[in-house]
Amino acid sequence: MPKRKAAIAVGGVAALGAAALLLPNANASQDKDNATAGGTADARTLKAGDASDLAAQLQKILGDAFAGSYYDSGKQQLVVNVVSGDDNVIVQAKQAGAVVRQVENSTAELKAAARTLKTKATIPGTSWAVDPRTNKVIVTADSTVTGAKWDKLESTVQGLGSGTATLKKSSGAFKTFVSGGDAIFSQTQGGNVRCSLGFNVTASDGSPAFLTAGHCGVAAKDWSDSATGQPIATVDQATFPGQGDFSLVKYNDAGTQAPSEVNVGNGQTVQIKQAADATVGATVFRMGSTTGLHDGQVTGLDATVNFQSETDPGGVDTVTGLIQTNVCAEPGDSGGSLFTQDGNALGLTSGGSGDCTSGGETFFQPVTTALQATGATLGDGGNGAGEGAGEGGNGGGQAADGGQAGAGDQAADGGQAGAGGQAADGGQAGAGGQAADGGQAGAGDQAGEGGHAGAGDQAGAGGDQIGGGAAPSDPAGSAGDQSGSGTAHDGSSSLTGTR
Secondary structure (H helix, E strand, C coil), X not given: CCCCECCCCCCCCCCCCCCCCCCCCCCCCHHHHCCCCCCCCXXXXXXXXXXXXXXXXXXXHHHHHEEEEEEECCCCEEEEEECCCCHHHHHHHHXXXXXXXXXXXXXXXXXXXXXXXXXXXXXXXXXXXXXXXXXXXXXXXXXXXXXXXXXXXXXXXXXXXXXXXXXXXXXXXXXXXXXXXXEEEEEECCEEEEEEEEEEEECCCCCEEEEECHHXXXXXXXXXXXXXXXXXXXXXXXXXXXXXCEEEEEECCCCCECCCEEEEECCEEEECCEECCCCCCCEEEXXXXXXXXXXXXXXXXXXXXXEECCCCCCXXXXXXXXXXXXXXXXXXXXXXXXXXXXXXXXXXXXXXXXXXXXXXXXXXXXXXXXXXXXXXXXXXXXXXXXXXXXXXXXXXXXXXXXXXXCCCCCECCCECCCCCCCCHHHCXXXXXXXXXXXXXXXXXXXXXXXXXXXXXXXXXXXXXXXXXXXXXXXCCCCCCCXXXXXXXXXXXXCCCCCC
């Protein structure tokens, strides 16, 4: 058998309209009003990735005094929360180049608040995450939380105190964003299951593999790159629900070439250099087949999301360990890659609420956690910088007891959404869906019954073809109706996405 080239393009989709290079700081000013500490003459100007690395270092140095951190994207500075009045602690942080802000709530206190919420308010349609900018736990209830459930949640939050937790409403309903991205398929007794690839990786035994959503790996074991094709990959590990939403899936052909890239459409790719920890306040990019390239900011870490179980009408699927953002997403974007413009892999799209018209919350499985749990490596072999951050901590660390929030149950009618993949040997999985050397782009959302038929898509349960590619008669590639626009070269250039 000739060596197979895995042209699995992350979020590889139909060509993005008018992809353009814009300024690095575009859409990066949201946090100007939130950085109450202000800059100092000693504070370093940092890129978001460098800020994440610095935060991880300071967390180790400051110990219990560290109460989280965030990136002030307007001033391009790292703001570190400290609870100790010890001048030495403040001096250490300032000498490292951070802006220091003294806050009331320690990491331990925020963890305790999360434990209380877990015990008293595990209600379908709720989530909570630490926001280091406010030094509080932000509790969110979706539109399904009403009546006695709302009263219970409100009472629990009030019991924590206004200085510790804040309650807000979301207009949508928390769900996984099924049906999108470059597709991988599996057939089960319940019907066709369709998911998306996240990032190509190397398993601990040296074999080629990829990461995708855990609910995909739980739903089906064998995966193909076409709706009726033979399996090309087999699930090795899967976690869902519980402490994460991720799967490691190994390619059956050990000769599969699986490069580390994100296809952002229009023949452009971003080289993925390493996995990194998310930083609150940092501008991030999400690629998905339904809405294309969109950007926003990380709004919380250590969140927990409680979803109504798809398999048990009276049950709750709680997933911990994910990142909360204000990046929009819609059905079909599930599993798409969350990354930075300089090539850091951050997360796998899991679920949330809202859409790209009204906005909403979207949750992502941290790539660093998935790599650490599975033993796989990505990019240059790094599993990400930094140790596990505490509640409210930056740096992708997972907090115990109310850790980061996961998302999403299995989708109805056979299909979970997973994450986007990479293109092989520079092959683009955008408009044509086809990658170089015959490798087809992978990953996509669930077609479900009746399937989702975009340009180049196969109608019916099979859904769209690998890569979401445009049919010959549709070179523009309207699959998924891309509404975002963006581009990148080798990962060092600027990206822009529509909110």
